[in-house]
Amino acid sequence: MVCKAWPPPADFPDSRPAVEDLKYCLERTDQRQQLLVSLKAALETRLLHPGVNTCDIITLYISAIKALRVLDPSMVILEVACEPVRRYLRTREDTVRQIVAGLTGDSDGTGDLAVELSKTDPASLETGQDSEDDSGEPEDWVPDPVDADPGKSSSKRRSSDIISLLVSIYGSKDLFINEYRSLLADRLLHQFSFSPEREIRNVELLKLRFGEAPMHFCEVMLKDMADSRRINANIREEDEKRPAEEQPPFGVYAVILSSEFWPPFKEEKLEVPEHIREALEAYCRKYEKLKAMRTLSWKHTLGLVTMDVELADRTLSVAVTPVQAVVLLYFQDQATWTLEALSKAVKMPVALLRRRMSVWLQQGVLREEPAGTFSVVEEERPQDRDNMVLIDSDDESDSGMASQADQKEEELLLFWTYIQAMLTNLESLSLERIYSMLRMFVVTGPALAEIDLQELQAFLQKKVRDQQLVYAAGVYRLPKSCS
Numbered sequence: 001m002v003c004k005a006w007p008p009p010a011d012f013p014d015s016r017p018a019v020e021d022l023k024y025c026l027e028r029t030d031q032r033q034q035l036l037v038s039l040k041a042a043l044e045t046r047l048l049h050p051g052v053n054t055c056d057i058i059t060l061y062i063s064a065i066k067a068l069r070v071l072d073p074s075m076v077i078l079e080v081a082c083e084p085v086r087r088y089l090r091t092r093e094d095t096v097r098q099i100v101a102g103l104t105g106d107s108d109g110t111g112d113l114a115v116e117l118s119k120t121d122p123a124s125l126e127t128g129q130d131s132e133d134d135s136g137e138p139e140d141w142v143p144d145p146v147d148a149d150p151g152k153s154s155s156k157r158r159s160s161d162i163i164s165l166l167v168s169i170y171g172s173k174d175l176f177i178n179e180y181r182s183l184l185a186d187r188l189l190h191q192f193s194f195s196p197e198r199e200i201r202n203v204e205l206l207k208l209r210f211g212e213a214p215m216h217f218c219e220v221m222l223k224d225m226a227d228s229r230r231i232n233a234n235i236r237e238e239d240e241k242r243p244a245e246e247q248p249p250f251g252v253y254a255v256i257l258s259s260e261f262w263p264p265f266k267e268e269k270l271e272v273p274e275h276i277r278e279a280l281e282a283y284c285r286k287y288e289k290l291k292a293m294r295t296l297s298w299k300h301t302l303g304l305v306t307m308d309v310e311l312a313d314r315t316l317s318v319a320v321t322p323v324q325a326v327v328l329l330y331f332q333d334q335a336t337w338t339l340e341a342l343s344k345a346v347k348m349p350v351a352l353l354r355r356r357m358s359v360w361l362q363q364g365v366l367r368e369e370p371a372g373t374f375s376v377v378e379e380e381r382p383q384d385r386d387n388m389v390l391i392d393s394d395d396e397s398d399s400g401m402a403s404q405a406d407q408k409e410e411e412l413l414l415f416w417t418y419i420q421a422m423l424t425n426l427e428s429l430s431l432e433r434i435y436s437m438l439r440m441f442v443v444t445g446p447a448l449a450e451i452d453l454q455e456l457q458a459f460l461q462k463k464v465r466d467q468q469l470v471y472a473a474g475v476y477r478l479p480k481s482c483s
Contacts, residue, residue, distance in 0.1 A: 043085055182263045224261075236251070300326075302322070418438060
């Protein structure tokens with residue numbers, strides 16, 4: 001009976017009276033275990049399958065935290081019933097990104113996570129503060145239920161808030177800080193109308209939550225944006241003093257990054273047209289004059305371009321990525337290109353180039369006819385709208401930041417030299433032995449603590465597939481040609 005009375009967590013706080021009634025029943029009956037089993041099974045059945053979006057799982061998990069905190073202040077039911085949910089969220093690649101977006105994506109702080117973040121007295125996330133000391137009166141002490149895990153701190157369990165529970169899914173706040181850096185970098189580099197005040201507020205709130213030192217890189221990123229605005233204003237002011245014939249043909253506004261403090265960027269090659277290169281070189285000379293002993297190294301694939309596309313029967317005003325803008329500029333001098341020829345001109349792989357061109361197909365600026373040949377649509381025809389290309393949302397939101405997987409691969413590549421030296425000297429080693437030796441001897445570079453045994457195994461197996469390692473009888477060795 002008690003099991004059937006449990007209201008869906010998604011209905012909280014509207015279901016709070018029902019939760020309080022259920023709490024009253026549990027205090028007077030011996031059906032706590034039945035409720036726990038029933039709730040755990042219901043969550044697994046409804047949530048833990050590929051058909052449910054990650055953000056929906058997180059939203060329902062947050063509602064369950066709120067409801068179960070009312071039902072069981074010791075938080076033991078939450079800990080046991082939601083453990084499968086926490087395990088499943090760890091397997092989702094976008095869990096961290098969804099949580100971080102929830103923390104900072106709401107400008108007016110109406111979301112559950114944004115409200116939690118804005119609380120003035122957040123629960124500590126430092127493991128060193130897992131004290132058993134309670135600030136309450138001794139007479140108010142209540143023992144944990146018999147099904148509580150004796151190895152876990154009672155006071156920490158009871159005082160955990162929503163954010164600390166979500167962070168504890170991974171056991172490390174570094175993942176969340178790195179993901180926030182990537183999201184912040186994307187916003188700063190790909191939005192003209194980002195709010196500096198909002199981003200500064202988010203950083204200050206995250207400093208309260210995670211500490212000042214981990215958020216230092218984000219503070220430098222925001223300072224770079226402020227410095228860039230000031231430098232652009234100075235250069236623009238100097239340009240306006242020049243005669244009309246000496247002024248640049250179009251405005252260049254640079255975001256000047258302190259490269260050591262920003263997340264790694266995707267490495268994409270792009271050959272820009274000559275007049276664009278000349279404009280960038282002119283800006284660089286002005287910067288060198290303004291900032292003595294400094295120069296600029298351009299990242300051509302980052303940023304935004306606002307442009308007016310003038311066709312025979314219409315003019316389009318668009319904001320696109322530099323890659324998309326450069327691709328269209330090549331059609332200014334030559335109205336028709338084959339995909340292979342354009343790929344050689346812009347020095348970009350064919351598959352990636354086709355994805356970048358999709359925005360112009362969708363806008364009706366370019367037409368693919370025949371297959372593999374693209375031409376400018378000067379006058380729009382009715383049949384062109386029928387053949388409109390829809391863009392995959394993944395293509396629209398391509399990030400300029402390197403993915404977590406790319407960053408992890410780069411970190412593991414740094415250890416490859418050490419692994420080769422080990423196998424050269426010791427001939428063959430097991431996976432566990434390689435991992436323990438790396439932890440013992442590698443004290444510089446990225447923290448090995450962030451790379452687990454499974455990731456190292458996947459990296460070594462990739463080297464086996466690439467014929468750079470040989471795996472037999474449970475040990476790895478170098479091929480004879482390398483040893």
